[in-house]
């Protein structure tokens with residue numbers, strides 16, 4: 001009798017192997033090692049204990065994700081190292097996931113499920129919970145259907161097929177019903193938020209939005225600028241809800257500034273779609289402050305991921321300022337020259353200005369405020385970054 005499978009994105013604490021592939025034809029600027037280092041952090045954030053890494057280089061993506069021999073090696077490791085879960089660094093198709101579970105005999109999770117899991121643990125507000133609920137349900141829907149067809153394939157015959165099919169239909173109907181309910185609720189929350197925005201600004205104030213990689217220091221900067229108490233923590237995805245406050249510009253006019261959810265490498269598209277309501281502030285922004293943690297060894301890759309994802313969200317034309325944060329971790333005083341090699345590697349022509357800050361030390365706050373003010377009072381000149389840096 002076939003074993004019933006369940007796919008869950010709920011919390012788990014298990015011994016895990018991390019698996020990634022390097023596909024030469026895809027030429028990712030993010031190295032496999034770096035990607036797995038981040039996957040390991042995500043796994044820990046979700047409560048798992050990564051004990052080993054498995055990698056494979058290949059010319060083309062494999063329909064089974066890994067080559068046959070590699071899957072055998074992996075199965076051997078799973079058995080001998082008492083592994084509970086194998087975590088893959090890319091989103092697996094429902095078929096790949098099922099085949100790999102069959103071959104490995106343990107639970108198989110992909111990067112998407114892991115990110116959904118971390119989000120689910122962090123979600124506090126009603127809107128955040130609704131959005132993660134939507135993303136998880138969208139993720140589970142095709143896997144749910146696959147789960148039953150798999151049972152039919154294996155069990156088949158009398159006593160399974162009929163009830164199985166009925167069950168698929170019932171499950172799909174229930175899940176679709178849930179999806180439409182959650183979507184309706186999200187759009188209600190979204191229209192309330194739009195109303196609030198209009199009331200707050202009369203629809204006239206400029207909208208500034210902090211965007212950037214998770215853990216870059218967006219909330220810390222937001223708190224510094226607006227004297228708010230948004231949670232800032234050394235962990236992935238502290239912020240899931242957008243917070244908006246008014247801020248005064250040096251000219252005496254008001255703008256609104258928003259703290260938003262962070263980005264991550266290979267951010268699941270279903271999550272971006274589900275969090276569209278939360279990202280509304282960024283979508284409507286007159287100016288994006290792209291925050292980069294310059295102390296991170298992955299600063300360049302992280303900046304690139306965020307630029308690419310903003311482009312995917314249709315924000316390629318919104319004026320963008322580069323905020324190099326955590327300056328205190330790379331220099332000892334605010335006025336020490338910053339090595340230019342880093343700036344050489346980031347394409348600063350994408351940005352209207354570059355400002356360096358330390359949110360924790362309060363460095364660069366006046367410069368940041370001035371730069372935002374200047375952005376709204378001067379004509380935007382393309383490809384002439386007005387570097388308001390003391391050190392460039």
Ligand SMILES: Nc1nc2c(ncn2[C@@H]2O[C@H](COP(=O)(O)OP(=O)(O)OP(=O)(O)O)[C@@H](O)[C@H]2O)c(=O)[nH]1
Nearest residue numbers: 215216217218219220232233234237238239262359
């Ligand atoms: N040393 C130093 N630490 C900083 C600075 N800015 C932020 N941090 C720390 O970095 C960690 C992450 O900061 P957050 O403000 O929560 O980062 P975030 O970009 O909002 O992250 P998410 O909400 O997860 O997307 C916290 O522990 C902050 O105290 C800085 O300029 N210098």
Ligand SMILES: [Mg+2]
Nearest residue numbers: 218219238239
């Ligand atoms: Mg935050």
